[in-house]
Amino acid sequence: MEQTQFNHGLLQFLKDSPTPFHATQQISNRLSEQGFRQLKEEDNWHLEPGGYFVTRNQSSIIGFYIGEQAPDETGLRMIGAHTDSPCLKIKPTPDISEHNYHQIGVEVYGGALLNPWFDRDLSIAGRVTIENKAGAIINCLIDFERPIATIPSLAIHLDREANNKRKVNAQTDIPPIINQSDDQFSSLLAAQVRCQYPSVELLHILSWDLSLYDTQAPAIVGHDQDFIASARLDNLLSCYIACEALQQADSSITSLIVCNDHEEVGSVSAAGAEGSFLKDILQRIMPNTEKRLRALAKSMLISTDNAHGIHPNFSSKHDNQHGPILNSGPVIKINANQRYATSSETMAYFLTLCHKSDIPSQKFVTRTDLACGSTIGPITAKTIGIKTIDLGVPTFAMHSIRELAGVKDAYLLQQALNAFTCDVKPISISSISEP
Numbered sequence: 186m187e188q189t190q191f192n193h194g195l196l197q198f199l200k201d202s203p204t205p206f207h208a209t210q211q212i213s214n215r216l217s218e219q220g221f222r223q224l225k226e227e228d229n230w231h232l233e234p235g236g237y238f239v240t241r242n243q244s245s246i247i248g249f250y251i252g253e254q255a256p257d258e259t260g261l262r263m264i265g266a267h268t269d270s271p272c273l274k275i276k277p278t279p280d281i282s283e284h285n286y287h288q289i290g291v292e293v294y295g296g297a298l299l300n301p302w303f304d305r306d307l308s309i310a311g312r313v314t315i316e317n318k319a320g321a322i323i324n325c326l327i328d329f330e331r332p333i334a335t336i337p338s339l340a341i342h343l344d345r346e347a348n349n350k351r352k353v354n355a356q357t358d359i360p361p362i363i364n365q366s367d368d369q370f371s372s373l374l375a376a377q378v379r380c381q382y383p384s385v386e387l388l389h390i391l392s393w394d395l396s397l398y399d400t401q402a403p404a405i406v407g408h409d410q411d412f413i414a415s416a417r418l419d420n421l422l423s424c425y426i427a428c429e430a431l432q433q434a435d436s437s438i439t440s441l442i443v444c445n446d447h448e449e450v451g452s453v454s455a456a457g458a459e460g461s462f463l464k465d466i467l468q469r470i471m472p473n474t475e476k477r478l479r480a481l482a483k484s485m486l487i488s489t490d491n492a493h494g495i496h497p498n499f500s501s502k503h504d505n506q507h508g509p510i511l512n513s514g515p516v517i518k519i520n521a522n523q524r525y526a527t528s529s530e531t532m533a534y535f536l537t538l539c540h541k542s543d544i545p546s547q548k549f550v551t552r553t554d555l556a557c558g559s560t561i562g563p564i565t566a567k568t569i570g571i572k573t574i575d576l577g578v579p580t581f582a583m584h585s586i587r588e589l590a591g592v593k594d595a596y597l598l599q600q601a602l603n604a605f606t607c608d609v610k611p612i613s614i615s616s617i618s619e620p
Contacts, residue, residue: 260483
């Protein structure tokens with residue numbers, strides 16, 4: 186029953202989070218309901234034991250619980266994830282008119298698998314920045330919710346080689362059709378803003394950060410209900426797990442989650458892992474440099490991002506010894522070239538944690554002749570100098586419009602992270618020197 190309830194909450198979170206802005210809002214709401222207090226970076230902070238959270242760009246969030254014991258004595262338990270997923274983003278001047286069809290121009294965000302975007306019922310969500318009649322600039326989160334766009338495939342009669350040589354031109358093949366009227370997209374957007382924010386006296390729409398998304402709801406699928414099918418499993422699944430673990434952390438120690446935007450495009454932004462967000466917040470939690478460095482030396486970051494499950498139709502794409510199986514437990518991700526931040530020390534710590542909690546685990550190493558992706562793990566480890574491990578839930582169809590994971594794995598990873606945020610001993614691994 187606990188796993189069923191957990192997965193029900195996960196599916197609802199995925200449905201309610203079509204963009205990083207909405208995911209950050211959902212995490213903020215969940216933490217607020219648990220008594221965490223919101224902080225703003227521009228304010229003075231007076232911190233005492235208890236829960237807090239702060240956002241940047243409305244798309245990245247750090248939540249933390251200051252424990253009763255000093256962080257420089259216990260260290261911190263930190264969990265990282267990212268709020269963004271590959272998608273199609275709407276251009277600033279998007280309107281295209283072809284043969285009485287109104288289309289919108291889009292950019293590809295991240296390493297999206299494009300073919301699955303065809304013939305789907307698409308909606309639009311994100312952030313719109315407006316000027317009201319009083320001259321104030323205001324951010325509004327919007328979500329059309331209903332299907333308002335589609336990208337029809339070209340019929341096979343007009344492309345007989347489609348099943349053999351289909352290539353997608355991102356400029357010409359994927360502009361979605363939204364209607365057959367002469368309305369400008371900005372007019373449709375203004376109407377949606379007025380619908381969702383009737384008290385806002387809209388004067389102008391100034392700019393937007395809007396994404397298309399698939400309106401098909403997340404679901405448990407398979408004859409025996411073995412799988413979770415959803416958009417944005419990479420990496421909102423990990424954001425949800427991190428939030429759950431923070432809320433259940435031991436109150437005697439300090440725990441923190443960081444969910445960064447822009448991981449899928451390299452993390453180089455003020456809200457990304459390459460930016461100063463986490464470093465700035467740690468300095469404000471622990472302003473004394475000596476104590477902060479002592480605390481970080483006793484701390485650990487678990488970077489949670491999905492792993493590639495071994496696909497039964499394409500098993501040759503995996504190293505035979507390192508092919509994770511769905512529903513067989515969280516995956517430790519290892520790369521000799523530090524594309525993942527896992528070390529032998531951090532892997533040993535996590536394996537011990539899993540053994541004590543009776544949680545199965547797996548290991549993933551990419552084929553030596555294939556390029557390896559990366560995560561916020563190495564970036565964060567470099568930025569703040571903390572012991573780090575990269576973990577993930579095994580997944581099929583990563584970066585597709587609809588991905589697939591096992592019903593057991595997210596819950597198992599959450600149990601492992603619960604054990605982590607309740608481990609009250611400083612994270613220390615001793616070395617034996619030869620005589």
